[in-house]
Amino acid sequence: xxxxxxxxxxxxxxxxxxxxxxxxxxxxxxxxxxxxxxxxxxxxxxxxxxxxxxxxxxxxxxxxxxxxxxxxxxxxxxxxxxxxxxxxxxxxxxxxxxxxxxxxxxxxxxxxxxxxxxxxxxxxxxxxxxxxxxxxxxxxxxxxxxxxxxxxxxxxxxxxxxxxxxxxxxxxxxxxxxxxxxxxxxxxxxxxxxxxxxxxxxxxxxxxxxxxxxxxxxxxxxxxxxxxxxxxxx
Amino acid sequence: xxxxxxxxxxxxxxxxxxxxxxxxxxxxxxxxxxxxxxxxxxxxxxxxxxxxxxxxxxxxxxxxxxxxxxxxxxxxxxxxxxxxxxxxxxxxxxxxxxxxxxxxxxxxxxxxxxxxxxxxxxxxxxxxxxxxxxxxxxxxxxxxxxxxxxxxxxxxxxxxxxxxxxxxxxxxxxxxxxxxxxxxxxxxxxxxxxxxxxxxxxxxxxxxxxxxxxxxxxxxxxxxxxxxxxxxxx
DNA sequence: TGTTTATTGTGACTAAAGTCACATTTTAGG
DNA sequence: CCTAAAATGTGACTTTAGTCACAATAAACA
Numbered sequence: 001x002x003x004x005x006x007x008x009x010x011x012x013x014x015x016x017x018x019x020x021x022x023x024x025x026x027x028x029x030x031x032x033x034x035x036x037x038x039x040x041x042x043x044x045x046x047x048x049x050x051x052x053x054x055x056x057x058x059x060x061x062x063x064x065x066x067x068x069x070x071x072x073x074x075x076x077x078x079x080x081x082x083x084x085x086x087x088x089x090x091x092x093x094x095x096x097x098x099x100x101x102x103x104x105x106x107x108x109x110x111x112x113x114x115x116x117x118x119x120x121x122x123x124x125x126x127x128x129x130x131x132x133x134x135x136x137x138x139x140x141x142x143x144x145x146x147x148x149x150x151x152x153x154x155x156x157x158x159x160x161x162x163x164x165x166x167x168x169x170x171x172x173x174x175x176x177x178x179x180x181x182x183x184x185x186x187x188x189x190x191x192x193x194x195x196x197x198x199x200x201x202x203x204x205x206x207x208x209x210x211x212x213x214x215x216x217x218x219x220x221x222x223x224x225x226x227x228x229x230x231x232x233x234x
Numbered sequence: 235x236x237x238x239x240x241x242x243x244x245x246x247x248x249x250x251x252x253x254x255x256x257x258x259x260x261x262x263x264x265x266x267x268x269x270x271x272x273x274x275x276x277x278x279x280x281x282x283x284x285x286x287x288x289x290x291x292x293x294x295x296x297x298x299x300x301x302x303x304x305x306x307x308x309x310x311x312x313x314x315x316x317x318x319x320x321x322x323x324x325x326x327x328x329x330x331x332x333x334x335x336x337x338x339x340x341x342x343x344x345x346x347x348x349x350x351x352x353x354x355x356x357x358x359x360x361x362x363x364x365x366x367x368x369x370x371x372x373x374x375x376x377x378x379x380x381x382x383x384x385x386x387x388x389x390x391x392x393x394x395x396x397x398x399x400x401x402x403x404x405x406x407x408x409x410x411x412x413x414x415x416x417x418x419x420x421x422x423x424x425x426x427x428x429x430x431x432x433x434x435x436x437x438x439x440x441x442x443x444x445x446x447x448x449x450x451x452x453x454x455x456x457x458x459x460x461x462x463x464x465x466x467x468x
Numbered sequence: 469t470g471t472t473t474a475t476t477g478t479g480a481c482t483a484a485a486g487t488c489a490c491a492t493t494t495t496a497g498g
Numbered sequence: 499c500c501t502a503a504a505a506t507g508t509g510a511c512t513t514t515a516g517t518c519a520c521a522a523t524a525a526a527c528a
Binding site for chain 2: 484486487493494495
Protein backbone atom coordinates (compact mmCIF):
# COMPACT_ATOMS: atom_id res chain seq x y z
CA UNK A 1 0.00 0.00 0.00
CA UNK A 2 1.32 3.39 -0.96
CA UNK A 3 1.48 5.86 1.88
CA UNK A 4 0.84 9.44 1.12
CA UNK A 5 1.61 12.83 2.54
CA UNK A 6 -1.27 15.01 1.45
CA UNK A 7 -2.46 18.43 2.65
CA UNK A 8 -5.97 17.33 3.64
CA UNK A 9 -6.12 20.37 5.86
CA UNK A 10 -6.50 22.52 2.79
CA UNK A 11 -9.76 20.78 1.95
CA UNK A 12 -11.26 19.99 5.33
CA UNK A 13 -13.08 22.28 7.71
CA UNK A 14 -11.92 21.53 11.22
CA UNK A 15 -15.17 22.05 13.04
CA UNK A 16 -14.50 19.04 15.24
CA UNK A 17 -11.87 21.12 17.02
CA UNK A 18 -14.62 23.33 18.43
CA UNK A 19 -15.33 20.96 21.30
CA UNK A 20 -11.74 19.96 22.02
CA UNK A 21 -11.04 20.64 25.66
CA UNK A 22 -14.01 22.97 25.96
CA UNK A 23 -14.85 23.59 29.66
CA UNK A 24 -17.58 21.41 31.15
CA UNK A 25 -19.96 24.30 31.75
CA UNK A 26 -19.77 25.43 28.13
CA UNK A 27 -20.48 21.94 26.91
CA UNK A 28 -23.38 21.75 29.36
CA UNK A 29 -24.81 24.95 27.91
CA UNK A 30 -24.61 23.59 24.41
CA UNK A 31 -26.09 20.23 25.23
CA UNK A 32 -28.82 21.52 27.54
CA UNK A 33 -31.66 21.00 25.09
CA UNK A 34 -29.79 19.00 22.51
CA UNK A 35 -31.83 16.34 20.78
CA UNK A 36 -30.46 13.44 18.82
CA UNK A 37 -32.17 11.89 15.84
CA UNK A 38 -31.73 9.05 13.39
CA UNK A 39 -31.91 9.83 9.70
CA UNK A 40 -32.26 7.61 6.70
CA UNK A 41 -30.18 8.10 3.59
CA UNK A 42 -31.32 11.11 1.57
CA UNK A 43 -33.14 13.11 4.26
CA UNK A 44 -32.88 16.87 4.08
CA UNK A 45 -31.79 18.67 7.24
CA UNK A 46 -32.21 22.18 5.92
CA UNK A 47 -32.76 23.92 2.63
CA UNK A 48 -31.11 26.82 0.84
CA UNK A 49 -33.25 29.88 1.48
CA UNK A 50 -34.89 28.80 4.73
CA UNK A 51 -34.21 30.27 8.17
CA UNK A 52 -31.96 28.45 10.61
CA UNK A 53 -33.33 27.16 13.89
CA UNK A 54 -30.22 25.58 15.32
CA UNK A 55 -26.96 23.82 14.57
CA UNK A 56 -26.10 20.21 13.88
CA UNK A 57 -23.50 17.76 15.09
CA UNK A 58 -22.90 14.44 13.36
CA UNK A 59 -22.56 11.51 15.73
CA UNK A 60 -22.53 8.96 12.97
CA UNK A 61 -22.95 9.09 9.21
CA UNK A 62 -22.33 11.60 6.44
CA UNK A 63 -23.97 14.77 5.22
CA UNK A 64 -23.52 16.58 1.93
CA UNK A 65 -23.78 20.34 1.55
CA UNK A 66 -24.75 21.55 -1.87
CA UNK A 67 -26.41 24.18 -3.97
CA UNK A 68 -28.99 23.48 -6.65
CA UNK A 69 -29.33 25.88 -9.54
CA UNK A 70 -32.34 26.96 -11.51
CA UNK A 71 -32.10 24.00 -13.84
CA UNK A 72 -31.86 21.59 -10.93
CA UNK A 73 -28.13 20.98 -11.33
CA UNK A 74 -26.53 20.20 -8.01
CA UNK A 75 -23.03 21.13 -6.87
CA UNK A 76 -21.78 19.43 -3.72
CA UNK A 77 -19.09 21.56 -2.12
CA UNK A 78 -18.52 19.66 1.09
CA UNK A 79 -19.09 16.30 2.71
CA UNK A 80 -19.28 16.28 6.51
CA UNK A 81 -18.42 13.17 8.51
CA UNK A 82 -18.95 12.14 12.13
CA UNK A 83 -17.48 14.59 14.61
CA UNK A 84 -18.22 17.66 12.50
CA UNK A 85 -20.55 20.57 13.24
CA UNK A 86 -22.52 22.39 10.60
CA UNK A 87 -25.28 24.90 10.11
CA UNK A 88 -23.84 27.67 12.26
CA UNK A 89 -22.97 30.21 9.58
CA UNK A 90 -26.50 31.28 8.73
CA UNK A 91 -27.37 31.40 12.41
CA UNK A 92 -24.52 33.73 13.30
CA UNK A 93 -24.83 35.94 10.24
CA UNK A 94 -28.60 36.16 10.84
CA UNK A 95 -29.29 35.21 7.26
CA UNK A 96 -31.10 32.45 5.45
CA UNK A 97 -29.22 29.27 4.66
CA UNK A 98 -27.12 29.64 1.52
CA UNK A 99 -27.01 25.91 0.90
CA UNK A 100 -28.86 22.67 1.44
CA UNK A 101 -27.79 19.82 3.73
CA UNK A 102 -28.85 16.22 3.39
CA UNK A 103 -27.65 12.83 4.58
CA UNK A 104 -25.90 10.58 2.08
CA UNK A 105 -26.05 7.56 4.36
CA UNK A 106 -27.90 6.50 7.51
CA UNK A 107 -26.88 8.99 10.15
CA UNK A 108 -27.29 9.93 13.77
CA UNK A 109 -27.31 13.68 14.19
CA UNK A 110 -27.70 15.96 17.20
CA UNK A 111 -29.49 19.27 17.02
CA UNK A 112 -28.70 22.24 19.27
CA UNK A 113 -31.43 24.90 19.24
CA UNK A 114 -30.60 28.40 18.10
CA UNK A 115 -30.99 30.15 21.45
CA UNK A 116 -28.77 27.74 23.35
CA UNK A 117 -26.07 28.06 20.74
CA UNK A 118 -26.22 31.84 20.57
CA UNK A 119 -26.22 32.08 24.34
CA UNK A 120 -23.25 29.75 24.51
CA UNK A 121 -21.15 31.87 22.18
CA UNK A 122 -22.16 34.99 24.11
CA UNK A 123 -21.20 33.43 27.41
CA UNK A 124 -18.12 31.48 26.45
CA UNK A 125 -15.27 33.43 24.95
CA UNK A 126 -13.41 30.16 24.52
CA UNK A 127 -16.20 28.90 22.31
CA UNK A 128 -16.45 32.08 20.28
CA UNK A 129 -12.70 32.14 19.80
CA UNK A 130 -12.79 28.56 18.63
CA UNK A 131 -15.45 29.43 16.13
CA UNK A 132 -13.52 32.42 14.92
CA UNK A 133 -10.53 30.21 14.30
CA UNK A 134 -12.55 27.48 12.63
CA UNK A 135 -14.27 29.91 10.30
CA UNK A 136 -10.99 31.57 9.39
CA UNK A 137 -9.74 28.17 8.37
CA UNK A 138 -12.94 27.41 6.47
CA UNK A 139 -12.40 30.55 4.42
CA UNK A 140 -9.15 29.13 3.10
CA UNK A 141 -10.76 25.78 2.39
CA UNK A 142 -13.47 27.37 0.27
CA UNK A 143 -10.95 29.53 -1.56
CA UNK A 144 -8.98 26.39 -2.36
CA UNK A 145 -12.13 24.70 -3.58
CA UNK A 146 -12.93 27.63 -5.78
CA UNK A 147 -9.47 27.63 -7.30
CA UNK A 148 -9.67 23.90 -7.95
CA UNK A 149 -12.94 24.27 -9.81
CA UNK A 150 -11.60 27.15 -11.86
CA UNK A 151 -8.16 25.82 -12.65
CA UNK A 152 -8.14 22.02 -12.68
CA UNK A 153 -9.35 19.60 -15.31
CA UNK A 154 -12.06 17.09 -14.46
CA UNK A 155 -9.46 14.34 -14.31
CA UNK A 156 -7.41 16.32 -11.81
CA UNK A 157 -10.48 17.13 -9.76
CA UNK A 158 -11.51 13.50 -9.67
CA UNK A 159 -8.09 12.49 -8.38
CA UNK A 160 -8.26 15.17 -5.71
CA UNK A 161 -11.83 14.27 -4.78
CA UNK A 162 -10.97 10.61 -4.35
CA UNK A 163 -8.20 11.48 -1.94
CA UNK A 164 -10.30 13.93 0.05
CA UNK A 165 -13.19 11.48 0.25
CA UNK A 166 -10.94 8.60 1.22
CA UNK A 167 -9.95 10.67 4.21
CA UNK A 168 -13.64 11.11 5.05
CA UNK A 169 -14.51 7.46 4.68
CA UNK A 170 -11.53 6.22 6.62
CA UNK A 171 -12.64 4.67 9.89
CA UNK A 172 -10.99 6.40 12.85
CA UNK A 173 -9.86 3.20 14.47
CA UNK A 174 -8.55 1.30 11.48
CA UNK A 175 -5.70 3.49 10.31
CA UNK A 176 -4.16 1.19 7.77
CA UNK A 177 -7.13 -0.74 6.50
CA UNK A 178 -8.22 -0.25 2.90
CA UNK A 179 -10.88 2.41 2.55
CA UNK A 180 -14.04 1.90 0.51
CA UNK A 181 -15.75 5.00 -0.78
CA UNK A 182 -19.46 4.37 -0.69
CA UNK A 183 -21.39 7.05 -2.53
CA UNK A 184 -23.31 7.07 -5.78
CA UNK A 185 -21.67 7.93 -9.09
CA UNK A 186 -24.16 10.72 -9.26
CA UNK A 187 -23.02 12.26 -5.97
CA UNK A 188 -19.38 11.74 -6.83
CA UNK A 189 -19.97 13.55 -10.13
CA UNK A 190 -21.68 16.41 -8.29
CA UNK A 191 -18.79 16.60 -5.86
CA UNK A 192 -16.20 16.63 -8.63
CA UNK A 193 -18.30 19.09 -10.59
CA UNK A 194 -18.92 17.19 -13.81
CA UNK A 195 -21.53 15.14 -15.68
CA UNK A 196 -22.18 11.62 -14.46
CA UNK A 197 -21.18 10.15 -17.82
CA UNK A 198 -17.86 11.96 -17.80
CA UNK A 199 -17.19 10.75 -14.28
CA UNK A 200 -18.01 7.14 -15.17
CA UNK A 201 -15.58 7.26 -18.07
CA UNK A 202 -12.81 8.60 -15.88
CA UNK A 203 -13.46 5.99 -13.21
CA UNK A 204 -13.08 3.43 -15.98
CA UNK A 205 -9.74 4.98 -16.99
CA UNK A 206 -8.46 5.01 -13.41
CA UNK A 207 -9.37 1.34 -13.13
CA UNK A 208 -7.54 0.48 -16.33
CA UNK A 209 -4.51 2.35 -15.07
CA UNK A 210 -4.62 0.21 -11.93
CA UNK A 211 -5.13 3.20 -9.64
CA UNK A 212 -8.43 2.09 -8.16
CA UNK A 213 -10.60 -0.96 -7.78
CA UNK A 214 -14.38 -1.01 -7.78
CA UNK A 215 -16.90 -3.34 -6.28
CA UNK A 216 -20.38 -2.30 -7.28
CA UNK A 217 -20.55 1.37 -6.50
CA UNK A 218 -17.72 1.08 -3.99
CA UNK A 219 -14.32 2.44 -4.87
CA UNK A 220 -11.02 1.50 -3.26
CA UNK A 221 -7.88 3.52 -3.92
CA UNK A 222 -4.99 1.20 -4.74
CA UNK A 223 -2.33 3.79 -5.48
CA UNK A 224 -3.05 7.00 -3.59
CA UNK A 225 0.42 8.33 -4.29
CA UNK A 226 -0.03 8.03 -8.04
CA UNK A 227 -3.50 9.50 -7.72
CA UNK A 228 -2.10 12.47 -5.86
CA UNK A 229 0.30 12.99 -8.73
CA UNK A 230 -2.63 13.14 -11.12
CA UNK A 231 -4.29 15.71 -8.86
CA UNK A 232 -1.29 17.84 -9.80
CA UNK A 233 -1.50 20.14 -6.82
CA UNK A 234 2.08 21.40 -6.67
CA UNK B 235 -31.17 54.25 -17.09
CA UNK B 236 -32.50 50.90 -15.95
CA UNK B 237 -32.71 50.49 -12.21
CA UNK B 238 -32.04 47.11 -10.78
CA UNK B 239 -32.82 45.15 -7.69
CA UNK B 240 -29.96 42.74 -7.34
CA UNK B 241 -28.75 40.62 -4.38
CA UNK B 242 -25.25 42.08 -4.18
CA UNK B 243 -25.10 40.87 -0.62
CA UNK B 244 -24.72 37.34 -1.92
CA UNK B 245 -21.47 38.30 -3.58
CA UNK B 246 -19.96 40.87 -1.24
CA UNK B 247 -18.15 40.35 2.02
CA UNK B 248 -19.33 42.96 4.49
CA UNK B 249 -16.08 43.60 6.28
CA UNK B 250 -16.77 47.32 6.37
CA UNK B 251 -19.41 46.63 9.01
CA UNK B 252 -16.66 45.63 11.43
CA UNK B 253 -15.96 49.20 12.46
CA UNK B 254 -19.58 50.43 12.48
CA UNK B 255 -20.27 51.93 15.86
CA UNK B 256 -17.30 50.19 17.43
CA UNK B 257 -16.46 51.79 20.82
CA UNK B 258 -13.73 54.45 20.82
CA UNK B 259 -11.36 52.42 22.97
CA UNK B 260 -11.56 49.43 20.66
CA UNK B 261 -10.83 51.59 17.66
CA UNK B 262 -7.94 53.15 19.58
CA UNK B 263 -6.53 49.69 20.23
CA UNK B 264 -6.71 48.81 16.55
CA UNK B 265 -5.20 52.05 15.31
CA UNK B 266 -2.49 52.30 17.99
CA UNK B 267 0.36 51.33 15.67
CA UNK B 268 -1.51 51.52 12.41
CA UNK B 269 0.56 52.72 9.47
CA UNK B 270 -0.80 53.99 6.20
CA UNK B 271 0.93 53.54 2.88
CA UNK B 272 0.51 54.50 -0.75
CA UNK B 273 0.69 51.73 -3.33
CA UNK B 274 1.07 51.85 -7.07
CA UNK B 275 -1.01 49.66 -9.34
CA UNK B 276 0.14 46.06 -9.27
CA UNK B 277 1.92 45.96 -5.92
CA UNK B 278 1.66 42.75 -3.93
CA UNK B 279 0.56 43.08 -0.31
CA UNK B 280 0.97 39.44 0.61
CA UNK B 281 1.54 36.15 -1.10
CA UNK B 282 -0.10 32.75 -0.93
CA UNK B 283 2.04 30.60 1.35
CA UNK B 284 3.66 33.36 3.41
CA UNK B 285 2.98 34.10 7.06
CA UNK B 286 0.71 36.97 8.03
CA UNK B 287 2.08 39.91 9.99
CA UNK B 288 -1.05 42.01 10.26
CA UNK B 289 -4.31 43.02 8.62
CA UNK B 290 -5.16 45.60 5.98
CA UNK B 291 -7.76 48.29 5.57
CA UNK B 292 -8.35 50.04 2.24
CA UNK B 293 -8.70 53.80 2.54
CA UNK B 294 -8.71 54.29 -1.19
CA UNK B 295 -8.29 52.05 -4.21
CA UNK B 296 -8.89 48.40 -5.06
CA UNK B 297 -7.24 45.11 -4.25
CA UNK B 298 -7.68 41.75 -5.91
CA UNK B 299 -7.41 38.47 -4.08
CA UNK B 300 -6.43 35.52 -6.19
CA UNK B 301 -4.78 32.15 -6.40
CA UNK B 302 -2.18 31.20 -8.97
CA UNK B 303 -1.85 27.59 -9.98
CA UNK B 304 1.18 25.57 -10.96
CA UNK B 305 0.96 26.69 -14.57
CA UNK B 306 0.72 30.33 -13.55
CA UNK B 307 -3.00 30.60 -14.27
CA UNK B 308 -4.62 33.11 -11.98
CA UNK B 309 -8.13 33.00 -10.54
CA UNK B 310 -9.40 36.20 -8.93
CA UNK B 311 -12.10 35.35 -6.42
CA UNK B 312 -12.69 38.75 -4.86
CA UNK B 313 -12.12 42.44 -5.45
CA UNK B 314 -11.93 44.62 -2.35
CA UNK B 315 -12.80 48.32 -2.48
CA UNK B 316 -12.30 51.23 -0.09
CA UNK B 317 -13.77 50.63 3.34
CA UNK B 318 -13.03 46.90 3.34
CA UNK B 319 -10.70 44.94 5.63
CA UNK B 320 -8.73 41.93 4.51
CA UNK B 321 -5.97 39.60 5.57
CA UNK B 322 -7.43 38.54 8.91
CA UNK B 323 -8.29 34.93 8.14
CA UNK B 324 -4.78 33.59 8.06
CA UNK B 325 -3.91 35.58 11.16
CA UNK B 326 -6.76 34.17 13.21
CA UNK B 327 -6.44 30.61 11.96
CA UNK B 328 -2.68 30.78 12.61
CA UNK B 329 -1.96 29.52 9.13
CA UNK B 330 -0.14 30.75 6.07
CA UNK B 331 -2.02 32.91 3.60
CA UNK B 332 -4.09 30.79 1.23
CA UNK B 333 -4.20 33.51 -1.41
CA UNK B 334 -2.34 36.49 -2.81
CA UNK B 335 -3.44 40.13 -2.55
CA UNK B 336 -2.36 42.90 -4.89
CA UNK B 337 -3.55 46.36 -5.86
CA UNK B 338 -5.28 46.78 -9.19
CA UNK B 339 -5.14 50.57 -9.06
CA UNK B 340 -3.31 53.23 -7.06
CA UNK B 341 -4.34 52.67 -3.48
CA UNK B 342 -3.95 53.97 0.04
CA UNK B 343 -3.94 51.13 2.52
CA UNK B 344 -3.57 50.98 6.29
CA UNK B 345 -1.79 48.16 8.04
CA UNK B 346 -2.59 47.01 11.57
CA UNK B 347 0.13 44.82 13.09
CA UNK B 348 -0.69 41.28 14.14
CA UNK B 349 -0.30 41.76 17.89
CA UNK B 350 -2.55 44.82 18.05
CA UNK B 351 -5.24 43.07 16.10
CA UNK B 352 -5.08 39.87 18.10
CA UNK B 353 -5.10 41.82 21.33
CA UNK B 354 -8.08 43.83 20.14
CA UNK B 355 -10.16 40.73 19.42
CA UNK B 356 -9.16 39.27 22.79
CA UNK B 357 -10.14 42.46 24.61
CA UNK B 358 -13.22 43.50 22.70
CA UNK B 359 -16.07 41.05 22.57
CA UNK B 360 -17.91 43.47 20.32
CA UNK B 361 -15.12 43.26 17.80
CA UNK B 362 -14.87 39.50 17.96
CA UNK B 363 -18.63 39.17 17.58
CA UNK B 364 -18.52 41.44 14.57
CA UNK B 365 -15.83 39.31 13.04
CA UNK B 366 -17.78 36.15 13.75
CA UNK B 367 -20.75 37.61 11.96
CA UNK B 368 -18.72 38.91 9.03
CA UNK B 369 -16.99 35.59 8.51
CA UNK B 370 -20.27 33.70 8.69
CA UNK B 371 -21.50 35.91 5.91
CA UNK B 372 -18.30 35.45 3.92
CA UNK B 373 -18.84 31.71 4.04
CA UNK B 374 -22.08 32.12 2.13
CA UNK B 375 -20.46 34.46 -0.36
CA UNK B 376 -17.75 31.95 -1.18
CA UNK B 377 -20.25 29.13 -1.46
CA UNK B 378 -22.22 31.22 -3.91
CA UNK B 379 -19.06 31.94 -5.87
CA UNK B 380 -18.25 28.27 -6.00
CA UNK B 381 -21.71 27.39 -7.26
CA UNK B 382 -21.49 30.09 -9.92
CA UNK B 383 -18.20 28.73 -11.22
CA UNK B 384 -19.54 25.19 -11.27
CA UNK B 385 -22.98 25.83 -12.69
CA UNK B 386 -22.99 28.92 -14.88
CA UNK B 387 -21.76 29.41 -18.42
CA UNK B 388 -19.05 31.96 -19.16
CA UNK B 389 -21.65 34.31 -20.60
CA UNK B 390 -23.73 34.12 -17.45
CA UNK B 391 -20.68 34.60 -15.27
CA UNK B 392 -19.63 37.65 -17.26
CA UNK B 393 -23.05 39.22 -16.79
CA UNK B 394 -22.90 38.54 -13.08
CA UNK B 395 -19.34 39.81 -12.81
CA UNK B 396 -20.19 43.06 -14.54
CA UNK B 397 -22.98 43.73 -12.08
CA UNK B 398 -20.89 42.86 -9.05
CA UNK B 399 -18.01 44.97 -10.27
CA UNK B 400 -20.25 47.90 -11.12
CA UNK B 401 -21.25 47.91 -7.50
CA UNK B 402 -17.57 48.01 -6.54
CA UNK B 403 -16.68 50.81 -8.92
CA UNK B 404 -19.68 52.92 -8.04
CA UNK B 405 -18.58 56.07 -6.23
CA UNK B 406 -20.24 56.34 -2.82
CA UNK B 407 -21.39 59.89 -3.34
CA UNK B 408 -22.66 59.70 -6.89
CA UNK B 409 -25.53 57.26 -6.59
CA UNK B 410 -27.08 57.72 -10.01
CA UNK B 411 -24.09 58.60 -12.15
CA UNK B 412 -22.97 56.13 -14.79
CA UNK B 413 -20.31 53.74 -13.56
CA UNK B 414 -17.15 52.99 -15.51
CA UNK B 415 -15.43 49.70 -14.78
CA UNK B 416 -11.74 50.27 -15.04
CA UNK B 417 -9.79 47.05 -15.02
CA UNK B 418 -7.85 45.17 -17.66
CA UNK B 419 -9.47 42.58 -19.89
CA UNK B 420 -6.97 40.19 -18.42
CA UNK B 421 -8.14 40.79 -14.86
CA UNK B 422 -11.78 40.71 -15.88
CA UNK B 423 -11.17 37.36 -17.56
CA UNK B 424 -9.47 36.07 -14.42
CA UNK B 425 -12.38 37.28 -12.32
CA UNK B 426 -14.96 35.66 -14.59
CA UNK B 427 -12.83 32.54 -14.78
CA UNK B 428 -12.18 32.26 -18.49
CA UNK B 429 -9.57 32.87 -21.19
CA UNK B 430 -8.91 36.47 -22.20
CA UNK B 431 -9.91 35.75 -25.80
CA UNK B 432 -13.23 34.27 -24.77
CA UNK B 433 -13.90 37.27 -22.57
CA UNK B 434 -13.07 39.73 -25.36
CA UNK B 435 -15.48 37.99 -27.71
CA UNK B 436 -18.27 38.12 -25.15
CA UNK B 437 -17.63 41.80 -24.43
CA UNK B 438 -17.96 42.29 -28.17
CA UNK B 439 -21.31 40.46 -28.14
CA UNK B 440 -22.62 42.48 -25.19
CA UNK B 441 -21.70 45.63 -27.06
CA UNK B 442 -23.51 44.50 -30.19
CA UNK B 443 -26.55 43.69 -28.10
CA UNK B 444 -26.46 47.24 -26.76
CA UNK B 445 -25.97 46.12 -23.17
CA UNK B 446 -22.68 47.86 -22.56
CA UNK B 447 -20.49 50.59 -23.97
CA UNK B 448 -16.71 50.61 -23.99
CA UNK B 449 -14.21 53.39 -24.04
CA UNK B 450 -10.72 51.96 -24.25
CA UNK B 451 -10.57 49.41 -21.50
CA UNK B 452 -13.41 51.07 -19.65
CA UNK B 453 -16.82 49.46 -19.61
CA UNK B 454 -20.13 51.15 -18.85
CA UNK B 455 -23.27 49.13 -18.27
CA UNK B 456 -26.15 50.56 -20.27
CA UNK B 457 -28.82 47.99 -19.42
CA UNK B 458 -28.11 46.45 -16.02
CA UNK B 459 -31.57 44.94 -15.85
CA UNK B 460 -31.10 43.06 -19.11
CA UNK B 461 -27.64 42.04 -17.99
CA UNK B 462 -29.05 40.66 -14.76
CA UNK B 463 -31.44 38.58 -16.84
CA UNK B 464 -28.49 37.10 -18.70
CA UNK B 465 -26.85 36.29 -15.38
CA UNK B 466 -29.85 33.99 -14.96
CA UNK B 467 -29.66 33.81 -11.19
CA UNK B 468 -33.23 32.92 -10.38
C1' DT C 469 -36.28 -15.61 -5.35
C1' DG C 470 -38.10 -13.31 -9.04
C1' DT C 471 -39.30 -9.00 -10.82
C1' DT C 472 -39.34 -4.23 -11.13
C1' DT C 473 -36.89 -0.02 -10.41
C1' DA C 474 -32.80 2.53 -9.94
C1' DT C 475 -28.14 2.97 -10.96
C1' DT C 476 -24.25 2.41 -13.75
C1' DG C 477 -21.91 2.09 -18.11
C1' DT C 478 -21.19 2.98 -23.24
C1' DG C 479 -21.33 4.93 -27.99
C1' DA C 480 -22.05 8.69 -31.01
C1' DC C 481 -22.55 13.28 -31.38
C1' DT C 482 -22.64 18.37 -30.07
C1' DA C 483 -21.48 22.38 -27.88
C1' DA C 484 -18.63 25.29 -25.22
C1' DA C 485 -14.60 27.16 -24.29
C1' DG C 486 -9.50 27.10 -24.76
C1' DT C 487 -5.25 27.71 -27.60
C1' DC C 488 -2.24 29.64 -30.99
C1' DA C 489 -0.81 32.99 -34.07
C1' DC C 490 -1.02 37.37 -35.35
C1' DA C 491 -3.16 42.15 -36.48
C1' DT C 492 -4.58 46.34 -34.38
C1' DT C 493 -5.08 49.75 -30.95
C1' DT C 494 -3.97 51.96 -26.68
C1' DT C 495 -0.94 53.54 -23.22
C1' DA C 496 3.13 55.00 -20.94
C1' DG C 497 7.59 56.79 -20.97
C1' DG C 498 11.45 59.31 -23.00
C1' DC D 499 4.56 64.27 -29.42
C1' DC D 500 6.67 60.13 -30.89
C1' DT D 501 7.74 55.58 -30.33
C1' DA D 502 8.20 51.23 -28.03
C1' DA D 503 5.82 48.22 -25.25
C1' DA D 504 1.72 46.56 -23.52
C1' DA D 505 -2.94 45.53 -24.02
C1' DT D 506 -6.79 44.42 -26.88
C1' DG D 507 -9.11 42.21 -30.65
C1' DT D 508 -9.83 38.52 -34.30
C1' DG D 509 -9.65 34.18 -37.12
C1' DA D 510 -8.91 29.35 -37.45
C1' DC D 511 -8.52 25.40 -35.13
C1' DT D 512 -8.34 21.98 -31.17
C1' DT D 513 -9.65 20.08 -27.01
C1' DT D 514 -12.53 19.10 -23.33
C1' DA D 515 -16.50 18.04 -21.47
C1' DG D 516 -21.57 17.84 -21.90
C1' DT D 517 -25.81 15.70 -23.93
C1' DC D 518 -28.82 12.19 -25.61
C1' DA D 519 -30.23 7.68 -26.22
C1' DC D 520 -30.03 3.35 -24.73
C1' DA D 521 -27.87 -1.18 -22.92
C1' DA D 522 -26.30 -3.67 -18.96
C1' DT D 523 -26.06 -4.31 -13.98
C1' DA D 524 -27.16 -3.95 -9.40
C1' DA D 525 -30.33 -3.04 -5.71
C1' DA D 526 -34.74 -3.06 -3.51
C1' DC D 527 -38.56 -5.34 -2.07
C1' DA D 528 -42.89 -7.96 -2.72
